[in-house]
Amino acid sequence: MPKFTIAFIASVLTLALAGGASAQSRPSSEGKASRTDDSQRQAWSPSSSAVEASTLIGTKVQTIDGKDVGSIDQLIVNPSDGKVTHVVLGKGGVLGMGETKLVLRWADLKLQRDPDHTDRVVAVVDQAKLDTAPRYEARKASDTTPAASPSTTTPSRKSEPAKKY
Numbered sequence: 001m002p003k004f005t006i007a008f009i010a011s012v013l014t015l016a017l018a019g020g021a022s023a024q025s026r027p028s029s030e031g032k033a034s035r036t037d038d039s040q041r042q043a044w045s046p047s048s049s050a051v052e053a054s055t056l057i058g059t060k061v062q063t064i065d066g067k068d069v070g071s072i073d074q075l076i077v078n079p080s081d082g083k084v085t086h087v088v089l090g091k092g093g094v095l096g097m098g099e100t101k102l103v104l105r106w107a108d109l110k111l112q113r114d115p116d117h118t119d120r121v122v123a124v125v126d127q128a129k130l131d132t133a134p135r136y137e138a139r140k141a142s143d144t145t146p147a148a149s150p151s152t153t154t155p156s157r158k159s160e161p162a163k164k165y
Contacts, residue, residue: 051111051121061089061109061123069130072123073101087123088136101136104129 046052059072070091078085084106093099108129114120 055121056087056123059111059121059123060114061125063127063130064124065127069125070099070102075106076103089130089133102130102133103136104133 053075056072056075060068061070061072062068070089072087073090074088075084076086076088077083086103086105087109089102089104090099091102104125109123109125111121111123114122
């Protein structure tokens, strides 16, 4: 799994969490600008049932009957609400070479504790969902041009005869 992909996913999730945290109201300090020493900050930890994104990447995926079918390669996050919508499953291949990548809806996976390693999770999916899952096709660089950038190419149009008025 490329480190860039993991860093991108972590950044998106961090931005989603930061957006929610900044929306919370804070008590006024009556015009005083005070800084909090990091050692005095309140500590926060996820609940014991929470699963961190870094744990999900590489998680093995099994069918309901326990057959290993691959591992989670990527999480796809909806930028408007920050929620995970899909996962990319790497299936087959050796060390990522020759691997088939499939896309599954996040809702189609069920996370549970790995019976062999209680400190890990495993994703379980119905075989029928795997059989109908589309193949993942990564975006091309031209698909990721920022909206504020002017287009460098003009879409081709069929030439139409000039209309006379």
